[in-house]
């Protein structure tokens with residue numbers, strides 16, 4: 001394409017001032033910078049046409065003569081207005097060019113001798129019209145139109161057919177009617193049924209490009225009307241300025257005439273109603289391949305098949321919708337990029353969850369992960385909450401119990417619903433009211449203050465009452481009659497059993513008898529007993545014992561009691577203090593009467609009807625009779641044949657026996673009655689509650705639930721943290737398997753032994769049971785690192801002894817608790833690392849050095865203090881500072897090896913592994929003595 005510069009064009013057009021042409025070119029929207037800018041052929045032609053049309057009006061800028069025209073003041077020096085050249089966008093330039101072309105077209109049409117009105121393509125395609133009638137005006141005026149572009153493929157063939165038809169229909173005499181420049185642009189509008197190709201980008205129907213074109217047509221129509229109106233006005237107003245007005249009028253008429261020509265005629269396809277059914281961009285030439293008649297909707301009677309959608313009768317949106325529906329039907333949600341919301345953070349609902357939904361059901365325990373899931377929070381947050389409470393060993397898989405879960409849930413605004421098995425549904429409930437019952441008394445006090453003697457006295461005097469041989473060696477509880485009514489004594493090892501029961505929540509005791517020896521006074525265990533009683537909120541009756549002894553000092557004891565807050569009535573206080581002699585029985589009856597009175601004051605009542613419930617005082621396995629559980633009935637009536645559940649054991653009551661009286665069977669037992677129960681399938685620990693249930697099925701259910709609960713609790717994290725456990729592994733642990741004759745003793749001894757745990761060694765009773773030491777016990781102990789089997793009032797049975805001997809598992813038996821605890825303490829010390837103590841022997845001064853082959857450097861020394869032995873340890877000190885510590889390698893006097901050199905003598909000493917000894921060094925000899933380590 002040839003290009004021409006502005007100044008060349010100015011010369012061609014005869015414009016003297018190149019800048020005038022620059023301004024004129026710019027006014028046409030052609031982006032140029034100056035006179036050296038180049039114009040394309042097309043642009044140059046536009047300028048030429050513009051210039052020639054301007055010249056016809058007699059106002060060309062190149063016209064040197066004449067005053068009027070466009071530049072009436074052309075001789076005046078133009079005012080220089082510098083503006084930043086606005087950079088036109090290509091689209092704008094394209095529009096401008098198009099507009100220019102339209103105007104040129106309008107001008108050309110206006111210049112035709114007999115201008116025909118523009119015929120819309122829709123008119124051409126109107127149904128029922130003959131091809132001749134639908135032919136375009138160009139056809140009538142003889143212009144033979146050719147498709148601008150050759151279609152390809154089938155479309156090309158179709159296009160050729162259309163061309164041939166168009167050529168056949170073209171008038172032979174029509175040629176040359178149009179300017180040669182337009183010849184290449186000749187085309188014929190397709191009719192219905194014609195196959196033309198719509199290139200890619202062609203849009204259909206009213207929306208999109210078609211709608212734009214229609215809107216543009218409307219705007220242009222309005223503009224045309226406005227221009228005509230302006231022209232009329234201008235004509236009326238500017239009659240006086242005839243020349244200028246005439247020019248304006250012509251220009252306006254030209255512009256008005258230029259608008260109605262449908263510039264987009266070749267870009268749109270209309271149906272017979274004149275509605276645009278397809279459109280292509282201005283640069284595209286639509287080629288319709290065919291039409292498909294549609295039933296509905298009426299406005300869209302045809303679908304144009306183009307290359308782009310050939311073979312399809314649905315739009316992209318419809319196809320997408322159909323695909324999505326299919327995907328949904330298959331259960332998969334196909335994500336639609338078209339339906340996505342605006343980009344940015346996801347919309348989160350902030351609707352508060354209802355309180356009813358903020359409840360988590362927990363069956364005994366719940367896993368952290370499960371709880372977090374139900375609460376909709378990250379497990380890490382729950383773990384952090386637990387860590388803050390010191391539970392450092394919690395992980396996502398850990399389980400926590402209901403209480404812990406309640407705490408955690410509360411932190412997040414949730415509540416816990418305990419949905420675990422409720423024992424209350426099986427166990428009977430009792431009224432608070434009932435009939436008066438006997439008080440239950442526990443005797444507590446310091447060692448050797450006379451507890452056993454008092455109980456023995458009461459038992460012999462009141463229970464056995466002549467039934468010789470009928471008294472068992474050890475009875476858990478017994479009932480005595482006093483002048484004030486019956487009193488039940490719990491005969492156990494004092495406060496240990498009391499503590500054990502209280503720790504299990506068993507409030508068995510109504511009154512505590514605190515026994516204090518009159519010749520000894522208040523001792524540490526006495527104080528401990530007072531604390532226990534106070535914590536249990538149980539009234540205390542003090543029995544000052546051993547008043548028969550000459551050294552008894554009751555007044556001193558009472559003063560000591562006052563310091564503990566127990567002020568006797570004689571001193572204005574409220575504490576009942578009795579003076580007794582358990583040995584002689586003096587004052588014991590009065591004590592019993594006082595207990596009766598105290599019970600009256602307490603108004604102790606219990607329900608006597610309904611299934612029985614109470615507390616296990618102790619249990620043992622009896623040869624021939626099986627498990628014997630001494631229980632205290634506290635509510636209801638216990639009968640033979642009842643189904644009893646105690647802890648994880650159950651059974652049908654085979655027999656009820658009166659404690660302390662051999663084979664004395666009872667038919668039933670009412671509240672505050674101690675009774676031995678036969679029939680349980682295991683020995684329940686002391687302090688456990690027992691209940692009578694309706695059926696064996698209930699019993700099984702209850703026991704199963706309790707066992708499961710225990711197992712779960714064992715798996716639930718509690719107690720010391722993992723770190724503490726790791727640390728504790730460094731401390732040796734003495735692991736004890738404990739067997740006793742009765743459950744109470746086993747419990748008491750277990751607590752006593754475990755209390756011996758010290759910082760250096762710990763004691764752990766890994767099993768405490770009732771009965772002889774059997775093979776199972778030995779095997780259990782064998783698994784431990786530092787085992788010890790203790791039998792309390794029991795011996796090894798069967799092959800247990802041989803097995804223990806073979807496996808080197810120590811077995812020790814005792815009948816006194818403190819002997820057992822002393823022995824265990826020794827065993828604990830045995831586990832400690834040995835300790836050493838330094839014993840100084842003497843000091844030697846180094847006087848000279850003698851290098852001797854085979855021996856190395858021998859230090860010639862003089863013993864200045866004590867002695868030095870061959871087996872001594874030695875410390876080398878130089879100028880007061882220790883520089884080496886080792887052993888003596890050689891000790892000689894002259895050439896003889898000696899065992900010992902005493903003070904004042906001279907000798908040769910070789911320090912083992914050290915040859916840097918120097919004169920004036922001091923050698924300190926000492927021995928290491930092994931000492932037994934201490935627990936604390």
Ligand SMILES: Nc1nc2c(ncn2[C@@H]2O[C@H](COP(=O)(O)OP(=O)(O)OP(=O)(O)O)[C@@H](O)[C@H]2O)c(=O)[nH]1
Nearest residue numbers: 446447448449450451452453545546549581582583
């Ligand atoms: N003279 C005299 N001696 C008594 C009296 N009561 C107990 N004793 C003696 O005190 C010693 C200890 O009595 P226990 O009944 O075994 O004392 P305890 O409190 O049961 O001792 P532990 O069971 O070890 O706690 C025995 O030798 C009794 O004979 C008493 O009233 N007068």
